[in-house]
Amino acid sequence: MNLQETIAAIATPTGIGALGIVRISGPHALEIAARVFSSPHKKNIANLAGYQAAYGFIKNPETGHVVDEVVILIMRKPHSYTGEDMVEITGHGGPVPLKSILEAVLDGGARLAEPGEFTLRAFLHGRMDLAQAEAVQDVIMAKTQKSLNLALQQLEGSVSRFIRESRQKLMEVLAYVEASIDFPEDELDGFSREEGKIVLQQVQEELSQAVAASQRGRVYREGVRVTIVGRPNVGKSTLLNALLGEDRALVTEVPGTTRDSVEEIINLKGIPLRLIDTAGLRETEDQVEILGVTRTRELLKRSDLVLVVLDVTEGITQDDEAILQTIPPERSMVVVNKIDLRKEIDTGPLLDRFSPDSIKFISALEGQGLEKVLAAIGHKVVGEGPAGEGVMITNLRHERALDGALQAVKRSLQGWQEGVPVDLLAVDIREAISSLGQITGETVGTDITREIFSRYCIGK
Numbered sequence: 001m002n003l004q005e006t007i008a009a010i011a012t013p014t015g016i017g018a019l020g021i022v023r024i025s026g027p028h029a030l031e032i033a034a035r036v037f038s039s040p041h042k043k044n045i046a047n048l049a050g051y052q053a054a055y056g057f058i059k060n061p062e063t064g065h066v067v068d069e070v071v072i073l074i075m076r077k078p079h080s081y082t083g084e085d086m087v088e089i090t091g092h093g094g095p096v097p098l099k100s101i102l103e104a105v106l107d108g109g110a111r112l113a114e115p116g117e118f119t120l121r122a123f124l125h126g127r128m129d130l131a132q133a134e135a136v137q138d139v140i141m142a143k144t145q146k147s148l149n150l151a152l153q154q155l156e157g158s159v160s161r162f163i164r165e166s167r168q169k170l171m172e173v174l175a176y177v178e179a180s181i182d183f184p185e186d187e188l189d190g191f192s193r194e195e196g197k198i199v200l201q202q203v204q205e206e207l208s209q210a211v212a213a214s215q216r217g218r219v220y221r222e223g224v225r226v227t228i229v230g231r232p233n234v235g236k237s238t239l240l241n242a243l244l245g246e247d248r249a250l251v252t253e254v255p256g257t258t259r260d261s262v263e264e265i266i267n268l269k270g271i272p273l274r275l276i277d278t279a280g281l282r283e284t285e286d287q288v289e290i291l292g293v294t295r296t297r298e299l300l301k302r303s304d305l306v307l308v309v310l311d312v313t314e315g316i317t318q319d320d321e322a323i324l325q326t327i328p329p330e331r332s333m334v335v336v337n338k339i340d341l342r343k344e345i346d347t348g349p350l351l352d353r354f355s356p357d358s359i360k361f362i363s364a365l366e367g368q369g370l371e372k373v374l375a376a377i378g379h380k381v382v383g384e385g386p387a388g389e390g391v392m393i394t395n396l397r398h399e400r401a402l403d404g405a406l407q408a409v410k411r412s413l414q415g416w417q418e419g420v421p422v423d424l425l426a427v428d429i430r431e432a433i434s435s436l437g438q439i440t441g442e443t444v445g446t447d448i449t450r451e452i453f454s455r456y457c458i459g460k
């Protein structure tokens with residue numbers, strides 16, 4: 001990527017809105033903007049200070065035609081999102097005017113930006129580190145208030161600070177270790193072997209807490225897929241509707257009503273829950289139903305959690321048994337439905353595979369027991385209570401790097417205790433430092449950064 005090139009893109013979604021924005025960034029941003037912009041008051045945008053705006057028209061430099069009436073905002077390096085000279089042109093929010101503005105800007109000398117290239121440039125110019133840059137996309141994609149809060153904290157630098165502090169401590173220990181390789185006999189100032197060990201233990205403790213919390217963090221960022229399965233007519237669609245609070249899926253007394261899966265997202269205390277109602281599972285000759293059943297089996301594989309619905313009036317039938325055999329008990333809950341009709345069934349046959357906590361009795365029709373089902377889902381996916389203190393890692397890439405660092409710190413600590421030669425300790429400590437640096441971007445290759453930003457929106 002050539003930072004000498006000036007890039008441009010439409011930054012607002014395609015569709016109809018009041019306003020839309022075309023962004024330009026790079027060394028020639030102002031020049032290009034001046035080429036396409038004309039002010040009725042003869043304002044020269046080259047003379048505007050940063051964060052000043054002007055009203056006028058965009059003309060295509062090749063055809064000379066006016067393409068939209070706009071307000072143009074100037075940002076001068078380094079005080080801009082990318083750290084480069086930037087111009088934002090706010091035009092009317094329709095696809096044709098915005099495309100025409102973009103075309104004028106490209107004809108004026110800019111190149112079309114790649115996905116995430118504005119944020120990539122912000123990272124390359126040191127406006128933010130990699131963890132912060134990744135948070136930008138998380139803010140945009142946030143599914144609940146809780147996921148938004150976590151993304152904003154990361155954008156503000158909470159993850160970066162935690163990583164830098166741990167890295168700093170490891171660097172101090174490494175400096176001590178390296179000095180004692182060079183001067184084995186000397187008393188090294190300010191640091192003893194014992195102190196080095198204490199610092200390593202402290203870092204190990206902090207990293208393992210962060211790794212432990214990260215699974216929970218990821219649930220808030222990405223959400224969880226909960227698939228509702230069971231025989232036909234046990235009340236799966238009624239359960240989906242009850243949890244959603246609206247009549248989304250068709251419900252009838254005819255078995256085999258749901259033919260294709262139905263998906264909806266609900267917000268469970270900040271956890272985005274993707275609920276999937278499926279076609280009832282049974283042996284069938286009906287071609288459409290067979291497709292539905294095949295699809296349900298596929299969905300099962302991709303679920304974080306499976307709710308198996310049983311009908312209390314029918315007990316556990318052979319078909320139920322067959323379904324219960326195909327699902328992973330550690331990722332499942334049994335929901336016994338229709339308790340308004342009858343209270344009990346013999347759960348004995350379930351108990352060798354499911355703990356009593358994973359079996360819930362409900363009436364989807366009358367709304368009984370739903371709170372308990374939701375609480376149990378929350379408990380299963382994020383464990384006890386709300387997020388504790390300390391940093392919350394939400395990103396799988398970060399989680400892996402953090403775990404890599406933790407394992408390296410553990411090895412060095414063990415070596416330290418066993419009195420292995422200091423040059424070997426240095427190897428593990430360096431690895432831990434490098435692993436942490438991948439999160440903030442100090443030690444990450446361009447292929448990985450490219451991969452990360454390629455998933456971004458164009459214009460961000």
Ligand SMILES: Nc1nc2c(ncn2[C@@H]2O[C@H](COP(=O)(O)OP(=O)(O)OP(=O)(O)O)[C@@H](O)[C@H]2O)c(=O)[nH]1
Nearest residue numbers: 232233234235236237238256257258280338364365
């Ligand atoms: N009494 C009672 N009836 C229920 C309850 N839940 C569902 N039903 C009834 O059971 C029948 C089937 O409900 P659905 O929700 O369509 O069942 P399903 O599991 O989605 O069925 P398929 O889509 O055919 O697989 C309907 O007549 C519902 O009104 C309940 O808690 N109590």
Ligand SMILES: [Mg+2]
Nearest residue numbers: 236237257258
């Ligand atoms: Mg159904």
